[in-house]
Amino acid sequence: MRFQDWATRVLLISLMFMALIVVLLIGRATKLQNNLATSDISNPQVTAWSQYPQAQFQSAKEPEKKSQDVIKSSAKTNKPVARYVTTQAFAQYRPNYEVVSVNPTNYGERYAQDVNGLPLNNQPIIVLHETGYSASSAINFFQVAHDDENVQASYHTLIKLDGTVVYLVPPEKRAFGAANSVFDSPDGVETVKTNPNLPPSVNNFAYHVSLETPPDGYDATSQQTHSGYTEAQYNSLAWLIAQSQVPDERITTHKLVDRSSQKVDPINFDGNKFLDLLNTYRQLRPIYRVSK
Numbered sequence: 001m002r003f004q005d006w007a008t009r010v011l012l013i014s015l016m017f018m019a020l021i022v023v024l025l026i027g028r029a030t031k032l033q034n035n036l037a038t039s040d041i042s043n044p045q046v047t048a049w050s051q052y053p054q055a056q057f058q059s060a061k062e063p064e065k066k067s068q069d070v071i072k073s074s075a076k077t078n079k080p081v082a083r084y085v086t087t088q089a090f091a092q093y094r095p096n097y098e099v100v101s102v103n104p105t106n107y108g109e110r111y112a113q114d115v116n117g118l119p120l121n122n123q124p125i126i127v128l129h130e131t132g133y134s135a136s137s138a139i140n141f142f143q144v145a146h147d148d149e150n151v152q153a154s155y156h157t158l159i160k161l162d163g164t165v166v167y168l169v170p171p172e173k174r175a176f177g178a179a180n181s182v183f184d185s186p187d188g189v190e191t192v193k194t195n196p197n198l199p200p201s202v203n204n205f206a207y208h209v210s211l212e213t214p215p216d217g218y219d220a221t222s223q224q225t226h227s228g229y230t231e232a233q234y235n236s237l238a239w240l241i242a243q244s245q246v247p248d249e250r251i252t253t254h255k256l257v258d259r260s261s262q263k264v265d266p267i268n269f270d271g272n273k274f275l276d277l278l279n280t281y282r283q284l285r286p287i288y289r290v291s292k
Contacts, residue, residue: 051124051244083284084284097166098166100166107169110172116193125183126207127254130210131158131212149197155210156207158209158211159237177206178257229268239281
C-alpha cells in the first residue's frame with residue numbers, strides 16, 4: 001500500500017471519530033439544557049421577592065447619608081430612577097421582634113408560571129390584615145399541620161398590640177393570606193391561579209402583614225365594636241413596610257382584595273395615619289443610570 005493511500009485512510013478514520021465525538025457532545029449539551037429547563041419549572045422562583053420587607057435582626061438600620069447606588073448602563077443619557085430609602089426617624093424607632101416557625105403545610109413556593117403554564121411577572125403588593133383573635137392563637141394555628149387546602153393559612157409577618165414584629169414566613173415564600181382574591185391596579189385586575197382546585201388569588205405576589213386584634217374586637221364586624229390598633233402597632237407597621245420597595249399605591253387591605261364577600265379586615269384601620277407614618281420612615285430618592 002502506498003503511503004498516500006494509507007494516509008488518506010487514516011485521515012478518513014480520524015474524521016469519522018471526530019464527527020462521532022461532536023454528535024455525542026451535542027446530545028449531552030441538549031440533555032443538560034433540557035434538565036435545566038425542567039428544573040426551572042419544578043423549582044420556580046419569583047425575582048421580585050427582594051422588594052418585600054426583610055427580617056431586620058438588628059431592629060433598625062442607619063439611614064443612608066448619600067446615594068450610594070449607581071446603576072451602570074450602556075445608555076447614552078442619564079435617566080432618573082426613584083428608590084425608597086429609610087430616614088433618621090426609621091433608625092430611631094427600634095421595635096422588639098420575634099422569629100417564629102410555621103408548619104410547612106401553611107405556606108408554599110412562589111410560582112413562575114400559572115396553572116396554564118403562562119409566565120407570571122406581577123409586581124409585589126402588600127396586603128394588610130388583622131388576626132381576629134389574639135396573636136398567640138394565630139401563631140398556634142400556623143404551627144399546626146393542616147392537610148385541608150381550604151384551611152391552610154399564614155401571614156409573612158404579624159404585629160402584636162405592643163408593637164412587637166413577629167416574622168413568620170420568609171418573604172421569598174408564598175404565605176396563604178388571601179384565598180379568593182384580586183388586586184385592582186391602575187393597569188387592570190391582577191390575580192393568579194396556581195392551584196386548579198382553588199380560586200385564583202393574590203398570594204403569589206403578595207406580602208401579608210397582620211395586626212393583632214384588640215380584645216374588644218374579637219368577632220367584631222363593625223367599627224362600633226372595634227377600638228382599632230395601638231400607636232405601637234401603627235409605628236411598627238410603618239417601620240416594617242418602610243424597608244420595602246413596594247409603592248404606596250400597591251399597599252392594600254384584605255377587605256379590598258377579597259372576592260368572597262366575607263373578609264372585612266383590618267377593621268377600623270386608619271389608612272391616612274399609616275401613610276403619614278410610612279412617609280416619615282421612608283422617602284423616595286432618585287438614582288441615576290450613567291453610561292460607562
